[in-house]
Amino acid sequence: MNQTFSKKGKIKQLLIILIPILITQLAMYSMSFFDTTMSGHYSSKDLAGVAIGSSLWMPVFTGLSGILLSITPIVAQLIGGKKRDQVASSVIQGIYLAVAMAIIVIISGSFALTPVLNGMSLEAEVYATARDYLIALSFGMIPLFIYSVLRSFIDALGKTRVTMMITLLTLPINVIFNYLLIYGKLGFPELGGVGAGYATAITYWVITVISIVIIHKQMPFSGFGIFQTFYRISLGKWKEILVIGVPIGFSIFFETSIFAAVTLFMSEFDTATIAAHQAALNFSSFLYMIPLSISMALTIVVGFEVGANRLKDAKEYSWIGVSIAVLMAFVCGVILLFFRPEVAGIYTKDPMVIKLTAQFLIFAIFFQLSDAIQASVQGALRGYKDVNITFIMSLISYWIIGLPVGYYLANHTNWGAFGYWIGLIIGLAAGAVCLSSRLIFIQRKRLNAKSAI
Known part of the structure; x- marks a missing residue:
């Protein structure tokens, strides 16, 4: 990254x-997208099973990997402050922490999976597919968490094209193994939706190995000597990562887990409604990759400028990013409004599921604006390393406002399953307003403190 001196230069950077x-995020999410759509074309029960499995897994993964996202602002500020010699130890300690977290998830999941699924009123085939899909996915958890750290390091250097190329190279591997293992082609076992879990686990291993090789051999990454020195486990460095990362992880978890909670509540509806809800939610999450990517980019540029103590530049970057996110949300909303049936047809051939999915997608349009604001603002706040209040705001807006309102509308009005989506929209809007206020406060506080020196 380089210092910029004009608004045009900042937009370009x-x-x-x-x-x-963005391309990387879309490609990464495409793994889940292809898991869901290819399973849906195998059978509607496999679609429901894989969708439920994904809904349970994504909050866990995004929440815990969110902790590891703290590597991005840590490295960005170290580089902005010209402390390159401290980068390698931070990255290696992040990898150690990632492995520990993955092992804890696997052990915890072995005890929690059956009780959670038993608490849902699922048909036997849907239950079996969801369970076996998650078991298959667990074989790729350790490399996936390691990759989260490596990617955060690469992105913090501003070399985001590298992670893009790595992901694009491995995405076809996921699709090919999905085809072979879901449908049983070329002598492979026909596993249905469960095969998607194994295909994704294989892809996680490939993407991690490629990242390690590039960081070890290619400049500028090899210049940091990430894998050239053995570092002992440093609980002090773990604490630094966790102090920043845990609030980030919880903020992401509160947002993503609310969708899993809605899925649990919606298990009382029929399989067609569950499948339609999950298909619409899957596509909405796909679109969410746009504001999420803007959020990640803002963490890098804002962190770099804050590390260099250029607070006016950090502020300008923040609002440029938010403006881009809102513009993209408007464009996506218009496209979704006119192509809802076509989008629904991507997931299934069942006429009833297509009709219900198109109806759910109407509400998904209203997700876009609130998501655009709250995600991009969170990214800017992480660049300032301001994460604790953000986590509290996320808890309140999603779990204290969004879910209760959705539950009431779904169970005490005529909205039915759509009531949950209305509640989610209200929660997202509340989060957007609160987080924007926090960003304005932090920017004023930092600038005033600098002026007083």
Whole structure:
């Protein structure tokens, strides 16, 4: 990254970092997208099973990997402050922590999976597919968590095109193994939706190995000597990562887990409604990769400027990013409004599921604006390393406002299953307002403190 001196220069720099992140995020999410759609074309029960499995897994993964996202602002500020010699130890300690977290998840999941699924009123085939899909996915958890750290390091250097290329190279592997293992082609076992879990686990291993090789051999990454020195476990460094990362992880978890909670509550509806809800939610999450990518890019550029004590530049970057996110949300909303049936047809051939999915997608349009604001603002706040209040705001807006309102509308009005989506929209809107207020406060506080020196 380089210092910029004009708004045009900042927009150009932000886009240079953002576009590869966006392509990477879309490609990463495409793994879940292809898991869901290819399973849906195998059978509607496999679609429901894989969708439920994904809904249970994604909050866990995004929440815990969110902790590891703290590597991005840590490294960005170290580089902005010209402390390159401290980067390698931070990254290695992040890897140690990632492995520990993955092992804890696998052990915890072995005890929690059956009780959680038993608490849902699922048909036997849907239950079996969801359980076996998650078991298959667990074989790729350790490399996936390691990759989260490696990617955060690469992105913090502003070399987001590298992670883009790695992901694009491995995405076809996921699709090919999905085809072979879901449908049983070329002598492979026909596993249905469960095969998607194994295909994704294989892809996680490939993407991690490629990242390690590039960081070890290619400049500028090899210049940091990430894998050239053995570092003992440092609980002090773990504490630094966790102090920043835990609030980030919880903020992401509160947002993503609310969708899993809604899925649990919606298990009382029939399989067609569950499948339609999950298909619409899957596509909405796909679109969410746009504001999420802007958020990640803002963490990098804002962190870099804050580390260099250029607070006016950090502020300008923040609002440029939010403006881009809102513009993209408007464009996506318009496209979704006119192509809902076509989007629904991507997931299934069942006429009833297509009709219900198209109806759910109406509400997904209203997700876009609130998501655009709250995600991009969170990214800017992480660049300032301001994460604790953000986590509290996320808890309140999603779990104290969004879910209760959704539950009431779904069970005490005529909205039915759509009531949960209305509640989610209200929660997202509340989060957007609160987080924007926090960003304005932090920017004023930092600038005033600098002026007083």
